[in-house]
Amino acid sequence: MTKTVVILGGAYAGLQVAHRLLKSTLPLVKDLRVILVSKNSNFYWNLASVRAIIPGILKEEEYTQPIAPGFAKYPPEAFEFIVGTAKAVDHRNKTVEVIVGEEANERLLNYDYLVVATGARNAGTSNVPWKNNGTHEEITALLAETQQKVKAAKHIVVAGAGTTGVEVAAELGFEYGNPKDPATKKEIILLSAQREVLGGDSIAGNVTSELKKLNVKVRGPARVANTTTSPDGKTEIVLEDGEKIVTDLYLPTMGLTPNTDFMDGTLLTGGRFIDVDEHYVVRGTDNIWAAGDVVWKPRGSFVYTDKQAAGVAKNIDAVLRGKSQSPVKTIPFDVLMVATGRSRGAGRMGPVKAFSLMVYLIKGKTLGTDKLSPWVNGSLF
Structure with a gap:
């Protein structure tokens, strides 16, 4: 009998979970089917958005690439990509209502297991490109508009x-x-x-x-x-x-709102983030996991999201193969790296401060854009 995993969100966590399940779990669980739902047809490397607003610095293909081609190597019966937005999750009946395409058609997806990785959006405004808040066309248009405003200001x-x-x-x-x-x-x-x-x-x-x-x-x-x-x-x-x-130009960066409007409020924290246990299973369910900014645990961070996604994929693999889940391990100490332009940076690993050159090499040099292609095609996992 087919086991269907629906993944909501095509950013850092969602894409990684999908690739890991198809690469590592599918060969062992032949009846696995993965459905990835993403509002954006492209993967948006929003970590680079702070640099992409400067005209002439980054090419579009350096911060965004189409998602579908990266999954073409998997059996078509094992994977489906839907460009759409989650409208409602019924965790009791194991269904997700999705709004699909420009025509806004409604589609009901049945799942055995669900992953919520829909991230967060900029609070109070949609006119800044720091988060993956819209379609590919909307985001690229917003970046182009912001570049023109930066140039003129x-x-x-x-x-x-x-x-x-x-x-x-x-x-x-x-x-x-x-x-x-x-x-x-x-x-x-x-x-x-x-x-x-x-x-x-x-x-x-x-x-x-x-x-x-x-x-x-x-x-x-x-x-x-x-x-x-x-x-x-x-x-x-x-x-x-x-x-x-x-x-001349106002660029707000404060405040984030989790993309959880489609979730049952009883599964959320007071801040509307998804409440998860040590396995990143959503509390009150036994078949839903969540990862990334949507859980904000312990805070929003690329490093935490990366580790959470790997842990969630491992736990779904375990459940599918009748094994016990493991607590999701992230990093043993808090890491904060801040790029300060295109040559320097500041940061720390736990309480130990990092040299500016180290932060530049780890983050500031590329803002992670060198990982975009292998993330999209799954070769990084």
């Missing part, structure tokens, strides 16, 4: 001083903070809600020092209360203390 404000905000400001500072041609110079301001960037992490001082070298002005505490866009395209930013800043 003389004054840019980045709001939110977490990893994304810092890296956005650093990329802008690297390109425009002290350019060879004075005509291309731009004023870059990074607003931090707290006194220090990165929530006062132990590398905050190092990061601030790197940003200053790039002529990025860091302000904190400076929390945004509201913004208004005028007919000429400028944005007025009002801070909580009443101060007003008028800028």
Whole structure:
């Protein structure tokens, strides 16, 4: 009897789980069928979005590639790719209602096992490209539009001083903070809600020092209360203390909302993230797993997502073969790496700070884009 695994989400976790099951489990479980549902027909390497907004730096194929060709090597009866969006999951009857294609046709999928890896979206706005929030066409159009705005702006404000905000400001500072041609110079301001960037992490001082070298002005505490866009395209930013800043381009990076609107609320935490146990099985079920930003455990991170996806695939393989699951192991200590432009970085491994060159080589040099092709075609797993 066919065992169907439905995977919701075609980003870092979902793609990895699909490839691992088809490469490693299918040869041992001949009746396995994997259905991957993704809103985006392409895999979007959003880690590079902070650099992709700078005109002329990255080619489109360096941060996005089509998903389907990477699965063409598997038996067609064992895999199906659906470009669509999950509308509702009925975990009691083991069904997923999916909205498919531009025609928005509804399709009901029956599953034996379900993986939720739908990630998170930017909170409060859809006009920034930091997350995989739309279709391939929508994301590439948004990046092109953002590049044009960056090119035209003389004054840019980045709001939110977490990893994304810092890296956005650093990329802008690297390109425009002290350019060879004075005509291309731009004023870059990074607003931090707290006194220090990165929530006062132990590398905050190092990061601030790197940003200053790039002529990025860091302000904190400076929390945004509201913004208004005028007919000429400028944005007025009002801070909580009443101060007003008028800028050519406003790039918010703060806040994420998990993509869990289709899930039963009893399976979610108070923050609407999916509640999972040590095996990353969704609590209250025995046949649903979740991984990535959608669980935010212990926080959102590429490194955590990578390990979680591998662990989930291993546990589904175990269940399919009548074996016991294992606790999902991520990393023994917290790692934080922040690229500060295209030549330096700051980071730590646990409490031990990493040299700038090390962070550059690990992350800042490519922002992981060298892994895009092997991730899409599955050769990395």
